[in-house]
Amino acid sequence: MGGPLPRDPIADAQRNWEQHGWGEVAAPMAAITAxxxxxxxLLGRIEDVLRPFGLTFARYELLALLSFARDGSLPMSRASALLQVHPTSVTNAVDRLEAAGLVERAPHPTDGRTTLVTLTDAGRRVAGRATAALNTEVFARSGFTDDDVEHLIRVLHGFRRRAGDFLDP
Amino acid sequence: MGGPLPRDPIADAQRNWEQHGWGEVAAPMAAITAxxxxxxxLLGRIEDVLRPFGLTFARYELLALLSFARDGSLPMSRASALLQVHPTSVTNAVDRLEAAGLVERAPHPTDGRTTLVTLTDAGRRVAGRATAALNTEVFARSGFTDDDVEHLIRVLHGFRRRAGDFLDP
DNA sequence: TCCGGACCCTTGGACGTCCTAGTAGATTTC
DNA sequence: GAAATCTACTAGGACGTCCAAGGGTCCGGA
Incomplete structure (x- = not known):
């Protein structure tokens, strides 16, 4: 999409902010933009690895979530809550995964409102291979040091908690 | 879209990774997911603030970039490079900003291939007001401490440089 | 009992992002 | 100088995300 720039555009933006009287918020602006x-x-790298499996990150996340669930099955509303995306995004992902034969929809045995999404055998196989690929090709070479990772997890955990994502400690 | 969860879903995912033999990469996975x-x-907060101005973040970024450019004018290809998005994304944003009367397209005086995007007076006014709103309502209350901000800028600067975004020190 | 509110999912539409392909203008190469 | 190659932009399409609206289901209080 274009080679490297000669200078960091975000550092330039931070300087512009400071020169226009917004010095107080220039640093948070730069951090958020970064x-x-x-x-x-990161999303680009992940999608590159998942493409050969016919998956996108959104679909992969749903497959991975199901692979850790009891019986490989979850209500769609539960998937929406855990993945923290809009219910319609789950509908969209399930539509495509179902068309690919990786998941199936089934009515909930006792609650007529809810639909259960269940991993098929093919879905579980694909999830396993895609996870292995992501782990070795992206997460194992994240470009962050162990210290960076530790720090990011801690700082972003606090941010997300304060943002109301969860109640945990 | 749904209230807070009782537990951090990313911390849960990290535990799942560890229990399934991927302990080595569980932490980077969690950091990246976070x-x-x-x-x-953050994007949600920003879009909430920009909505009253009839702007999205993509359009705002282009307006802000132009407001710092000499004469409020840039070739579209330059905007694409600096914003680090696909050229078609710039075409899209300019289409909508032009329809709103905030920017104008003009042919480049010497290079027949390139199109210049220029801020209108209305565009400059909206850019200024939107920047003030973002600064006071998002960046000044980012939810990160000064130390967090400092650290994020440094860590993500290194990451982006190693990812090939720029050549800078 | 039944009825209004809460919950679950889907449809349709707006947006931003990317990719592929195509056209037009500029530059390099021979 | 002409052909091959680059570069800049745009059209069309796929995808994910969200919102608004609609229809089905469940439940608790009158």
Missing amino acids: IMRTQQI | IMRTQQI
């Missing part, structure tokens, strides 16, 4: 860009880079 | 979620939270 998070946005980092997410974009 | 970056994804943090980006989602």
Whole structure:
């Protein structure tokens, strides 16, 4: 999409903020912009690894979630809550995974409102291979040191808790 | 979209990874997933603040970039490079900003291939007000301490440089 | 009993992102 | 100078995300 720039555009933006009288918030602006860009880079790497499996990150996340669930099955609303995405995003992902034969929809045995999503055998196989690929090709070479990882987990855990994601300690 | 969960779903995922033999990469996985979620939270806050201005974050970023450029004008290819998004994303954003009267397209004086995007007076006014709103309502209350901000900037700068974003020190 | 509110899922639409392909203009190469 | 190669932008399409709206189901209080 274009080679490396000669200078860091986010550091430039931070300088611009400072020169225009917003020095107080220039640093948080730069940190937040850097998070946005980092997410974009990481998502690109992940999607590159998942493409051969016919998966996107959204679909992979659902497969991985199901593979850790009892019986490989969850209500769609539960998946929406755990993945922290809108219910319609789950509907979308399940539609495509179902078309690919990786999951199945089934009515809930006692609650007529809820739909259960269940991993098929093929889905469990694909989930396992995709996880192995992601682990060795992305997470094992994340580009962060162990200290960075430790620190990011701690700082972002606190941020997400304060943002209301969860009640945990 | 759903209230707080009782437990941190990312910490749970990390435990699942460890219990399934991927202990070596469980921490980087958790850090990367946390970056994804943090980006989602921050983007939501930003879009909430920009909505009253009829802007999205993508359009705001272009306006802000132009407001710092000489004459409020840049070639589209330059905007694409600095914002680090696909050229078609810039085409999309310019289409909508132009329809809103905030920017204008003009042919480059000497290079027939390139199109210049220029801020209108209205565009400059909206950019200024949107920046003030973002600074006071999002960046000044980022939810990160000064130390967190400092650390994030440093760690993510290194990550982005190693990822090939720029050549800077 | 039944009825209104809460919950679950889906449809349709808006947006941003990327990719592929195509056109037009510029530059390099021979 | 002409052909091959780059570069810049745009059209069309796939995908994920969200919101608003709608229909089915469940439950608790009158």
